[in-house]
Amino acid sequence: MPFIEESDLLELHKDIDKAQIINERLLDQIKYKNREIKKSRTQRNVFASFTILFLLAGLGVATYFAGVTRSSSFNKSNNMVVTSIDSLEAVRTRLNNLQKQNEELSLVKEFYLAKNFLEKEKIYSVQVKSFVDNNVTLASEALTNTLFVKTNPFYSYSLGNFETLEEARLFREQLLKIGFDDAFVASYQNGKRIQIEDPN
Incomplete structure (x- = not known):
């Protein structure tokens, strides 16, 4: 086996230590992102539960008032039903918010899949x-x-x-x-x- 000068060996150790520090930083980032993913999953599940309850309650209230409005707001001259535009806007806004949150969760999922890919790289x-x-x-x-x-x-x-x-x-x-x-x-x-x- 060849002879290694002490200075060359120290340089090799420095290069190896630098690479190890970079690897440790990457592992810390992956651990941090995993914690964020778990937290976002929990938040998403809670949020989805509340959203479903809210939509069911809103649907129940809307159907109740639709029956009352239909019987009392029927315009006899035009044969038209009067409905509230505000409630439709609220539902559209809610759907837009849900779509944005779904896109954000998709980005987190893509990061998690990329992490799994890197482990097998x-x-x-x-x-x-x-x-x-x-x-x-x-x-x-x-x-x-x-x-x-x-x-x-x-x-x-x-x-x-x-x-x-x-x-x-x-x-x-x-x-x-x-x-x-x-x-x-x-x-x-x-x-x-x-x-x-x-x-x-």
């Missing part, structure tokens, strides 16, 4: 070594952003978790400069290696 890492046995400890548990994955019949050790292939390739170039001649970029999904990526 593939990541890129730079493999630096592989072993026959899995009892090799290359780094302390304090060092994060590393992968130790079984790829039959070997166990592979990779550094860094990157969202894009370009980021992983740049990190690989840094490793090559300090002596990791066998380093290559591989893609992973759900904790398993998918493929070895083209170095260019």
Whole structure:
């Protein structure tokens, strides 16, 4: 295994720590949005219950007054029924408000679906070594952003978790400069290696 200068190792640790901080921020944002989704679902259910009760009560009152109005407001000369325009406007306004709230909830649902998609997204890492046995400890548990994955019949050790292939390739170039001649970029999904990526 090649010799690593202390300054190069510190730079690698800094890069890995930066990536970990970004990942932690994204996880915090996802947790916050999940709380908002749960809260909005509860509010939506309560709101829907009250809306249904309100509409049923309004329908009952409207049918009662429609019967009374029909019998007392029938214009004998034109044979027309007089109805209240204000009540129709109130119903239209209420329907418009419900449509706006439904659009907002659709946006929240789209975010939740995007979060589920990102959890299953593939990541890129730079493999630096592989072993026959899995009892090799290359780094302390304090060092994060590393992968130790079984790829039959070997166990592979990779550094860094990157969202894009370009980021992983740049990190690989840094490793090559300090002596990791066998380093290559591989893609992973759900904790398993998918493929070895083209170095260019």
